[in-house]
Amino acid sequence: xxxxxxxxxxxxxxxxxxxxxxxxxxxxxxxxxxxxxxxxxxxxxxxxxxxxxxxxxxxxxxxxxxxxxxxxxxxxxxxxxxxxxxxxxxxxxxxxxxxxxxxxxxxxxxxxxxxxxxxxxxxxxxxxxxxxxxxxxxxxxxxxxxxxxxxxxxxxxxxxxxxxxxx
Amino acid sequence: xxxxxxxxxxxxxxxxxxxxxxxxxxxxxxxxxxxxxxxxxxxxxxxxxxxxxxxxxxxxxxxxxxxxxxxxxxxxxxxxxxxxxxxxxxxxxxxxxxxxxxxxxxxxxxxxxxxxxxxxxxxxxxxxxxxxxxxxxxxxxxxxxxxxxxxxxxxxxxxxxxxxxxxxxxxxxxxxxxxxxxxxxxxxxxxxxxxxxxxxxxxxxxxxxxxxxxxx
Numbered sequence: 001x002x003x004x005x006x007x008x009x010x011x012x013x014x015x016x017x018x019x020x021x022x023x024x025x026x027x028x029x030x031x032x033x034x035x036x037x038x039x040x041x042x043x044x045x046x047x048x049x050x051x052x053x054x055x056x057x058x059x060x061x062x063x064x065x066x067x068x069x070x071x072x073x074x075x076x077x078x079x080x081x082x083x084x085x086x087x088x089x090x091x092x093x094x095x096x097x098x099x100x101x102x103x104x105x106x107x108x109x110x111x112x113x114x115x116x117x118x119x120x121x122x123x124x125x126x127x128x129x130x131x132x133x134x135x136x137x138x139x140x141x142x143x144x145x146x147x148x149x150x151x152x153x154x155x156x157x158x159x160x161x162x163x164x165x166x167x
Numbered sequence: 168x169x170x171x172x173x174x175x176x177x178x179x180x181x182x183x184x185x186x187x188x189x190x191x192x193x194x195x196x197x198x199x200x201x202x203x204x205x206x207x208x209x210x211x212x213x214x215x216x217x218x219x220x221x222x223x224x225x226x227x228x229x230x231x232x233x234x235x236x237x238x239x240x241x242x243x244x245x246x247x248x249x250x251x252x253x254x255x256x257x258x259x260x261x262x263x264x265x266x267x268x269x270x271x272x273x274x275x276x277x278x279x280x281x282x283x284x285x286x287x288x289x290x291x292x293x294x295x296x297x298x299x300x301x302x303x304x305x306x307x308x309x310x311x312x313x314x315x316x317x318x319x320x321x322x323x324x325x326x327x328x329x330x331x332x333x334x335x336x337x338x339x340x341x342x343x344x345x346x347x348x349x350x351x352x353x354x355x356x357x358x359x360x361x362x363x364x365x366x367x368x369x370x371x372x373x374x375x376x377x378x379x380x381x382x383x
Contacts, residue, residue: 040177040239040240040241040244041177041234041239041240041241042177042178042179042209042241043176043177043178043232043234043239044178044182045303046371048364048377049364049367049368049371049373049377050368050371050372050373051373051375051381052368052373052375052376052377052378052379052381053379053380053381053382054381065382066382069382069383081243081246081247082243082246082247082282082285082286083278083281083282083285084237084238084243084278084282086243086247087240087241087243087244087247088240090234090235090237090238090239090240090243091240093235093240094234094235094239094240096235101377101378102364102368102377103356103360103361103364103377103378104356104360105353105356106349106352106353106356109270109343109344109349110266110268110270110271110343111266111267111268111271111352114378116378116379116380117380117383132281135277135278135281138274138277139236139237139274139278142236142274143235143236143237145236146235146236
């Protein structure tokens with residue numbers, strides 16, 4: 001299953017993604033996250049040390065968390081700000097911490113947290129507005145390490161066909 | 168020099184590792200007359216005041232924890248609300264993380280360099296250091312062993328006004344650990360570290376295994 005999380009208020013983008021994915025007969029699920037109540041990560045570490053795997057912030061992010069652990073891919077559609085994804089998009093990534101455990105290991109030459117679930121979810125980005133795309137590509141590759149996976153790329157809002165071809 | 172400091176951690180001040188780092192850093196920075204004012208991003212009630220102070224001050228320092236390879240969402244939300252400056256202000260950063268190796272923070276550091284320009288400020292460097300997760304779990308001398316070295320960096324910053332010195336660069340420590348150290352740490356992760364995490368969890372009232380899967 002491919003999970004699409006649209007953190008923008010422009011549902012036209014996710015509709016276009018859905019239509020293009022349908023043409024390729026892909027199994028996708030779309031979450032329109034902008035109208036949902038999704039807080040930032042408050043850094044309490046409860047998901048690692050107090051209620052393992054569960055976020056202490058009780059809001060709509062749990063909908064995403066329950067889906068992402070079964071998803072082969074998660075694509076986040078995000079607005080941009082200050083050359084990067086905006087805070088709504090970043091919150092989708094920051095709140096992912098419960099899929100990791102507190103435990104540590106080395107992956108290659110770098111420390112990583114041991115993943116909580118077996119599924120490894122690749123990540124992709126579709127952005128609206130101006131951003132430093134080279135930086136975002138680099139960042140998404142690093143961010144994928146937190147999912148124990150890889151980045152599928154960063155695409156602009158007008159490159160939806162290209163993005164879907166990578167799904 | 169007067170420095171406006173923003174603690175960019177979303178964690179409340181009481182539990183903020185970044186705050187404990189700033190406590191030591193500012194002690195060193197203030198020794199020879201440098202003054203500062205400090206604000207917390209975790210307290211939304213301060214946001215109007217922080218915006219005013221950002222507009223007014225020319226020496227700005229943002230200290231932040233690395234969240235998923237870059238800046239925390241809450242800090243991003245605040246920064247989005249700023250009007251980029253048009254004066255000669257400069258901005259420096261303290262970037263800290265749990266993971267110990269310097270390489271873990273470089274992607275975040277690159278963004279901060281870009282961010283300074285986007286905020287209309289000159290970039291005055293980033294003090295990069297990992298291995299700070301223990302600050303919250305430890306107390307007394309054990310905690311200070313982690314935070315004390317920041318005092319010297321505060322002195323350095325007061326003299327130079329930036330983080331460009333060799334001392335600041337070396338402060339990061341190793342970019343990656345050599346293979347032998349990784350092998351030893353790998354064993355520590357599977358034994359001593361696991362036990363200490365379980366102990367910390369028990370003291371927080373945790374009743375489940377740390378690898379528990381609530382949604383399977």
